[in-house]
Amino acid sequence: MADKQGSSSRSSSADKKRKRVADSDFNSQIDNVDSFNDEEILSLEKSLTFSDTLVALRMMRAQFPKLEKVSVKPFILRSQLYSSIKDRTQVDRELEVLKRDKVLRVFKLTTGQDDHAVMFLEDYIHQIDTVSxxxxxxxxxxxxxxxxxxxxxxxxxxxxxVAHEELFALVLLQCSLLSAGGKVKDEQISLLVNAGILTRQLIDPNIYWFAIPNIGSILKGISQGRKELLSFLNRRKFKEMMLSSLEKKRLRFSSLDMRFHLRDLIGSGHLQTFQSPTGIVVRVLKD
Incomplete structure (x- = not known):
């Protein structure tokens, strides 16, 4: 009995060691991910499992395009996560856990009904500090x-x-979200709106969306980049192109790079990739 327990313990220890080594290797790959081409990135992403949402977030954060005229911390579209991890339900669940653990925040975007951006909480706080x-x-x-x-x-x-009432009125146990830190006036709330930290909902002006400051021009680039890339592929004979050739193209109407838009459109179901004898091919699924 003791021998079996000892053997089981040694086996478990060995498994943990192998996992630590694997995690270390994977983390090393993420740290050097900028040196990968898109085919290597896709191969790396396919090795992710449904429990690797945080790893995918870290990798995409490291690859966020370097923007010259806009000061904004890296963010990841939820659709981009779907392009790497096929179990969408699991991704959503893990995002909820990471949100509750205050690792990240999720923002509703104006670029589409189901568009959401994910930003690490630390980056979001730095963004607020920069704008303020x-x-x-x-x-x-x-x-x-x-x-x-x-x-x-x-x-x-x-x-x-967040509702307007929640910014002023007392809620559960006589503790309001904002009165806990002191009295806040309408002018100060306007200051948050002017800074781009809060935006009013168009349908219900009593509701504020949490927002990422300085993201306006980037949102325009997301919408225009999607249209430009789909239009380009739709004009090709079979609505497809080799990834190695596509990644060399520059978009005219978006400051975001090709990799950013490919992940977005693959995750949203507009594009698909498949392996051909000569390499990975990107094909339009729907306009």
Whole structure:
């Protein structure tokens, strides 16, 4: 009996060691992911399992395009995660866990009904700090709203939106999201809106969306890049192209790179990839 337990313990220890080595190798690959071409990236992504959402997020964060005229921290589209991990339900579940654990935040985007962006919480807080330093206001006390927003709103309200009433009125156990940090006036809420940290819903003006500051021009690039890439492939004879050739093309109407848009359109079901004798092919599934 003891021998069996000892053997089982040694086996378990060996498995854990192999996993640590594998994780170390994989992390090393992520650290050097910028040196990979797109075929190598696709191969790496296919090795991910349904439990690798955080790994995929880290990898895509490392590959976020370097933008010259826009100061924004890296974000990942949920559709891009779907391009790497096929179990979408599991991805959604793991995003919820990571959101509750305050590892990241999920934002609703205006580029499409089902479009969501994912940003690591640390990056989001840095983004708020960067924007708040550039806000012009004559009232020194107004700047306190940014620290108050980070400490009490972000950490308490984990969903993509917040009601106007929640910003002022007392809620459960006489503790409101914002009054926990002091009284906030309408002018200070307007300061958050002007900074691009909150945006009003068009359908219900009493609801605010949490937003990523400075993302406006990038959202335009996402929409235009999608149209441009699909239009280009649709004009080809079989609506397909070798990935190795496609990755060399530059989009005219988007500052985001080809890899960013390919992941997005593959994950949303507009494009598919398949292996041919000469390499990976990208094909249009639907316009």
């Amino acid at each position: 330093k550039k806000i012009e206001t004559r009232k020194e006390g107004d700047f306190a709203v940014f620290g108050w927003f980070k400490s009490h709103v972000i950490m308490s309200k984990l969903e993509p939106s």
